[in-house]
Amino acid sequence: MKKLTTLISAAVISATFNASAMAQDTIAMVVSTLNNPFFVSMKEGAEKKADALGYKIIVLDSQNDPSKELANVEDLLVRGVKAILINPTDSDAVSNAVRLANRASIPVFTLDRAANNGEVVSHIASDNVAGGEMAGKFIREKIGENAKVVQLEGIAGTSAARERGEGFMKAVESQGLDLLASQPADFDRTKGLNVMENLLSSQPETQAVFAQNDEMALGAFRAVQASGKNIFIVGFDGTDDGIAAVKRGLLGATIAQQPALIGEIGVQSAVDTLTGKSVDKNIPVPLMMVVK
Template sequence: MKIFTKLITAAVISASFSAGAMAQDTIAMVVSTLNNPFFVSMKEGAEDKAKELGYELIVLDSQNDPSKELSNVEDLVVRGVKAILINPTDSDAVTNAIRIANQADIPVLTLDRGAAGGDVVTHIASDNIAGGEMAGKFINDKIGKNAKVVQLEGIAGTSAARERGEGFMKAVSTYNMDLLASQPADFDRTKGLNVMENLLASNPDTQAVFAQNDEMALGAIRAVQASGKKILVVGFDGTEGGIAAVKRGSLGATIAQQPRMIGSLGVESAAKVLKGEAVEKYIPVSLMMIVK
C-alpha cells in the first residue's frame, strides 16, 4: 500500500510539473483575422519558428472584431501564457487588451499593425510609409506627370492603413498626381470590387489605382476588367494571389511584405524577452517591389 501511495504521489507531482513546464513554454498569437492570406502566412511563420525553438504556440482569431480581440487576450491571461504576439484589429481599440496583459505582467509584442497605447515590448513590421511612397513612384514612372489616381484604403483605425496612405499621399504631392478619390474598402476583396465599380462610374478618367493591400487590388482588377478600361493597379503585401496576378499581367505591381518573416521574428523576439534578453523597440522587415 505504501509503495502504491508513493507511486500515486509521484505521478501527481510529475503531472503538476509537466503542466507548469507547458505553461512556461507557451506563447500566444492573436491575429486580427485568418480570413486573409497575408495573416495566414504570418501565422505559419510563427508556427514554424515556435516548433524550431521548442515553444507551444496558441493562435486565436479575432475575426476583425475588437471585442473578440479583447476576450481572446482575457482568455490567454487566464490560461497563463508567458508572452502575447498581437496583430491588432484596430490600433486604438487594442490598447485595452494590451493593458490587461500588462497588468498580468505578460510581455506584449505587436505584429504588422501598431498600438496607440499600452506597454509594448517591440513592434515588428514593414515600413508602411515607405511602401506607400514606392507604390506612388511606380505609378508616376508608368503613367507620367499629373496621373489621375484613386486609392482604396484599408480598415480605418489600423496603423497599416494610416501609414500606407500617408506614404502614398507623399508621392501624390511629390509627383503632382491628381487624386480623384480615396475610399475605404476594409482590406477586403469583395469590398474592393464594389468600391472600385462605384469609383469608376464617378471617375471614368481614372488612370491608376493604389490599393492598400492585395485583396482589395484583386477586387479592383475585376472591376477594371469588367469596365473594359486599361487602368494600372498596384497592390501591397506580396501575397501569393497578388504575385500570381502580377505574373499574369493583370496587376501592375505589389509592394511585397514578408508575412512569414514577421511571424517568425515575433516568436523569436518573444523567446528572447522570456530569456531576459534585450530587443529593439522596433524591428523592421524589408519590402520589395514585385513586377512582371
C-alpha cells in the first residue's frame, strides 16, 4: 500500500510539473473575430512568430461579443497562460477582461484596438489617425477640392473606428472636402453594401467613399457597381481581398496595415516581457498606401 501511495504521489507530482511546464511556455491571443481576413492574418503572424520562438500559442475567437471575450480571458486564466494578446471587441468593454488578467498578474498586450481602462504593457497598432488622413488627402488629390464624399464607419466604441474617423475628419477640414454623410457599417462587408445602397439613394451626388476597412469598401463597391455610378472608393487595412480589388481597379486605394506584422510584434513583445526585457508602451506599425 505504501508503495502504491508513493507511485500515486509521484504521478501527481509529475502531472503537476508537466502542466506547469506547459503553462510556462504558453501565451494566448484573443481575437475580436476570425470572420475577417485582417484578423486571420494577424492570427497567422502571431502563430508563426510563436513557433519560431519556441512558444505554444492558444488563439480564441470572441465573435465580436464582449461577453464571449470576457469568458475567453477567464478560460485562459484557468489554463495558466503566461501572457495574453488581445484584439478588443470594444475599447471600453474589454476593460473588464484586462482588469481580470491584471488581478491574476498576467501581462496584457493590445493589438490594433486599444483598451480604455486596465493596465496594458504595450499597445501594438498602426497609426490609425494618420491613415484616415492619408485616405482623405488621396481623395482630394484624385477628385479635387470640394469633392463630395461619404464615410462608412467601423464598430462604434473601437479605437480603430474612432481614430480613423478622426484622421479622415482632419483631411475633410484641411483639404476642403464636402462630407455628405458618415454612417456606421460595423466593419462588415454585407452591412457596407446595405448602408452604401441607402447612401446612394439619399446622397446621389456622392463622388467618393472612405470606408474604414476593406470589408466595408468591398461591400460599398458592390452597391456602387449595381447602381452603375462611377464613385472613387478608398478602403483601409490592406487585406488580400482589398489589395486584389485595388489592382483590378475596383477600389481606388487601400491604406495598408500589416496585420501579420502586428501579430508577430505582439508575440515578440510578450516573450520579451516574460524574459525580463523592457518593451515600449506604444509600438507603431508602419502604414503604406496601395494603389493600382
